[in-house]
Amino acid sequence: MKNGEHSPYALSDDEFARRVKPRSPAEMEAEASFKLAVWFRENGNNESAARYFARAQNLNPDDWNYHRQEWSFTPQEADQNWLEKFQKTEHEYYPKLEMKAGDPKPESQRE
Numbered sequence: 001m002k003n004g005e006h007s008p009y010a011l012s013d014d015e016f017a018r019r020v021k022p023r024s025p026a027e028m029e030a031e032a033s034f035k036l037a038v039w040f041r042e043n044g045n046n047e048s049a050a051r052y053f054a055r056a057q058n059l060n061p062d063d064w065n066y067h068r069q070e071w072s073f074t075p076q077e078a079d080q081n082w083l084e085k086f087q088k089t090e091h092e093y094y095p096k097l098e099m100k101a102g103d104p105k106p107e108s109q110r111e
Contacts, residue, residue: 026060027063038069053070067085
């Protein structure tokens, strides 16, 4: 960063801790299940992979990575699967940006 810790985008330790929550036991188990699903898929055991993908998705349904990875194996169905999940989502797909009025433009957008 050009201004280092003085950048308006740098978060204090307290603000960072407020925004990033620790993972719950269910989220940690979902991550382990997801990694097993990927391993089984890469090693040709699609039945076990499907079981662990489903487990990861059930334990942490808000983690889109688990769904997208599974959908990547059936690209002909991925668009429809994404749309169905998106339409059932109760909260925003992308989190709101917290920017103050007058925030400087990123360097890439400066003249």
